[in-house]
Structures are given as C-alpha cells and as structure tokens.
Amino acid sequence: xxxxxxxxxxxxxxxxxxxxxxxxQAQDVTLKFHQFLPQQANVPKLIIDxxxxxxxxxxxxxxxxxxxxxxxxxxxxxxxxxxxxxxxxDIVWTVLGYTPGRFPQAEVFExxxxxxxxxxxxxxxxxxxxxxxxxxDLKDFKILATFVHGPGLIHSNKPIxxxxxxxxxxxxxxxxxxxxxxxxxxxxxxxxxxxxxxxALSKGxxxxxxxxxxxxxxxxxxxxVGNHTEFGTEALYTTAFVFAMNKQKYEGLSDExxxxxxxxxxxxLSALAGKLMQGADxxxxxxxxxxxxxxxxxxxxxxxxxxxxxxxxxxxxxxDMNSKGFDGQALxxxxxxxxxxxxx
Numbered sequence: 001x002x003x004x005x006x007x008x009x010x011x012x013x014x015x016x017x018x019x020x021x022x023x024x025q026a027q028d029v030t031l032k033f034h035q036f037l038p039q040q041a042n043v044p045k046l047i048i049d050x051x052x053x054x055x056x057x058x059x060x061x062x063x064x065x066x067x068x069x070x071x072x073x074x075x076x077x078x079x080x081x082x083x084x085x086x087x088x089x090d091i092v093w094t095v096l097g098y099t100p101g102r103f104p105q106a107e108v109f110e111x112x113x114x115x116x117x118x119x120x121x122x123x124x125x126x127x128x129x130x131x132x133x134x135x136x137d138l139k140d141f142k143i144l145a146t147f148v149h150g151p152g153l154i155h156s157n158k159p160i161x162x163x164x165x166x167x168x169x170x171x172x173x174x175x176x177x178x179x180x181x182x183x184x185x186x187x188x189x190x191x192x193x194x195x196x197x198x199x200a201l202s203k204g205x206x207x208x209x210x211x212x213x214x215x216x217x218x219x220x221x222x223x224x225v226g227n228h229t230e231f232g233t234e235a236l237y238t239t240a241f242v243f244a245m246n247k248q249k250y251e252g253l254s255d256e257x258x259x260x261x262x263x264x265x266x267x268x269l270s271a272l273a274g275k276l277m278q279g280a281d282x283x284x285x286x287x288x289x290x291x292x293x294x295x296x297x298x299x300x301x302x303x304x305x306x307x308x309x310x311x312x313x314x315x316x317x318x319x320d321m322n323s324k325g326f327d328g329q330a331l332x333x334x335x336x337x338x339x340x341x342x343x344x
Contacts, residue, residue, distance in 0.1 A: 029257060030064045031249070034089035036077040036195055039069045041218035042280040047273050048093060051243075051264060059260035065091070070195070077193035084244050085140055091245045097175025098193060103137045104324060106240040107177040108335040109148055111317060112310035115339055116235045122147035122274030124338035125240065126267040132331065142250035144243035144265035149212040150278030151235030152178075153228060155221050156208035160229045161296055163309045172197060172209040178237050181313045182210070185306070198224060210237065213284035214277055222288040230297045231306065243269075271342075 033052065037044055044067070052065040071077065073089055080094040081102070096103040097110065106129070108114070115121040125146040134143060154160050156169065163185055171187040173179045179189040190206050194215060200206045201224040208225070216222055243265070250258065289295060298306070314332060321328030 028062045028064075029253065030066060031090040031245075032068060032073065033065050033091045033093075034068045034071070034073045034080060034083060035093040036071055036080065036193060037069060037215070038218060039067075041069075042214045042283075043093065043273075043277065044069050046276045046280060051269065054264045055261055058263050059257055063257055063260060077195065081141075081244065084246050087246050087249065089246070090249050091144070091243060093241065093243055095174055095193070096240045096242055097177070100176040103133070103240075104321060105132050105137055105326065105331060106146075107175070107317060108331055109240050110175055110177045110237055111314045111332075112181050112237055113231075113234055113307050114335070115148065115238055116151060116233060117339075117343060118148050118150045118238065118274035118278035119271050120274075120342040121238065121339050123267050123271040123342040124335065126270040127338050127342070128335055131334070138242075138244075140247060141242075142245040142247050144245055144261070145241075145269040145273055147241050147270045147273040147277070148238040149241070149274070150214060150238070150281045151231065152210050152212055152237040152239070153230050154208055154210055154236070155216065155225045156227045156229065157225050158207070159227045159294060159296060160208070161298065161302065163305055169208050170206045172200060172206045174210075174239050177313065177317060178210065178239070180316065181237060181310050184313055185309055194219065197221065201225060212238075212277065212281055213288075214280035216284040217287045222284075222291045222293050225293075227294045227296065228285075228288055230295065232298055232300060232303050234303050234307075236306070236310075241273075 033048065035044065035048065039045070048067060052067060055065060056063055073083070075083060077094065078098040080089070080092040081099055083089045084092040096106045109121060109125055125148060129138065129143065129146045160166060166185050166187040169187045170190055171182050172190050172192050173182045174191070174194065179191050182189040190200070192200060194211065197209050197211070198219050198221070201209065201221070209221070211221070250261070253261070285295070318328030318332055321331060
C-alpha cells in the first residue's frame, strides 16, 4: 500500500513539475517583425535591429524577435497593416498612407512644409496619436512608435528649381496627401511604395521621386537620376510611419513581457527613430555629391514660391477632414502646436 502511495505521490509531483515547466516555458515568446526595406538600409540597420536587441535584453531573453526585411513573409508593402491585424506578422514597420483614407488624421504631418525637425515632429506625432488616434483610427493595433523621416526633397532626371519645372514630370509620391501636393504643383503623380522606385526610374515609368536623403543610397537613386532639389532649411514634406503590433498578440503577453516591450516603446522610441532617420540624411547627400550629381539648394525666395503654390493642400485637407466628421482646423492647429512644443 505504501508503495502505491509513494508511486501516486511521485506521479503527482512529476505532473506538477511538468505543469510548472510548461507554464514557465509558455511565457517565452517569439515575434515576427515584417517590413519592406532591405536589411542594409538605414531604418533596419539603425532603428529596427537595435530596438529588437533592446527589447530582447529588457525581457531577460524571454522575448525573441525574428526580423523579416524586404517583405520576406510575402505580400506587398501596402498589405503590411493588414498582415499585422490578421496575425501574419506580429509587428510591422509601415507607412500609414500606404492604405489611403484609413488613417486620415496622420496625414496632418505630411502636409507641405509642416516640419523641418524629424525628432520633434516624431515626438509630436506620438502625443497627437495618443490624443486622437489610439482609440479611433488605430484602435485595432498596439502602436509601439510613430515617427517621420527627415526633410523630403525631389530627385529628378532634369533640374527642378521653380514650380513650373514640374509641368509634365511623372513624379512618384508615397501617400494620398503627398500625391495631392504633387498634382497641385503641376506634376503627374504616380503612387508607389519605396521599393518600387529603382525599377520605375530605370524603366522611365517615372521621371522623378520624392524621398528623403537617407534612403537614396539603398535604392541607388543617385545612380539613376542626376539632380536633387533641396528646400533650404525647410522640408517639402515628410511621411508618417508606425511600428504596429497585433493587438491580440500583445494582450496575450504576460504583464512582465508587456512591461519589457513598453519600456522600449512610445514617445522616446518615436523621437529617437525620427532623429536617426534625419541623421542618416547626411550620408545619402554625400554619396550623391561624390557621384558628381547636381544638388540644387533653393533660396528663401525660391522656397517661398513653392510654399505659396502648395498652400492649398492644407486648406483642402481641412475641408476633407471636416467632411469625415473631424474638426480639420483644430487637428492642424494641434499638430503645429505639438511640433513647436517638442522642438529642440
């Protein structure tokens, strides 16, 4: 009888240990991070991979994040936001404007000449999103960062100095509001994600593109066009990005792992990402100069012409937001105030 009791007791202890071990093991998690640029590009190299390392360290190794660049999990860049919502990926880095009309409030940061400091604007974007978007446009996601790139400029086959030089130019732009700006300035807008730019330039599908300096080297743009138009200390435009996580995946984490993830995300990550993106602009510009390309830096008077010509974009955006049930002017004023408040 005692032998039977001991055997049963031993079985119970073994079962308890198995349950405990399974429970501890269940706390460990592997997340899939999906994005559209090659591994060697600046955002993966300077922002995503270091962030992954910090999250893994903060979790004590209980979180592992596998990074899939260049759409390695399949699909096209505009599908990323759907992939993270559906659980194909656990975390994505994407352009909100790749799905036109779905995240209209974020467009305020893409309006012409809205910003010139990506760090300040990225932090402002986080606070704006907290106030206006997390429980509305972005309610289906756990947002880990919101940020923008440095000053957007024009890269073209022929020199572009005045607004009139855009007439007839087929110009790639990333999002709805930037396409509207391009069209209003006289060019023919061609919407496409960043990875499509090199082939489109080489095949003559487009004559020019707007992107920041930091990504030009990865896309070999200085080898495909010979002219680059800068807007002095101003930014023609910028683009709104997010790190978005599958909400159910986040909510299924233990409190410990949520805290580890949260500790490396938010306003500070957003500001850092913007700072690093703008900081990488110098390398792209230097590469174009070393290639012997024509870098045109507009004077204040020339920039004023572009500002005047593009001023209607903000007015149209406000009216469009009003038609969607938002207070467009209040959102525009709030974004401007937050950028100023968070300025360096």
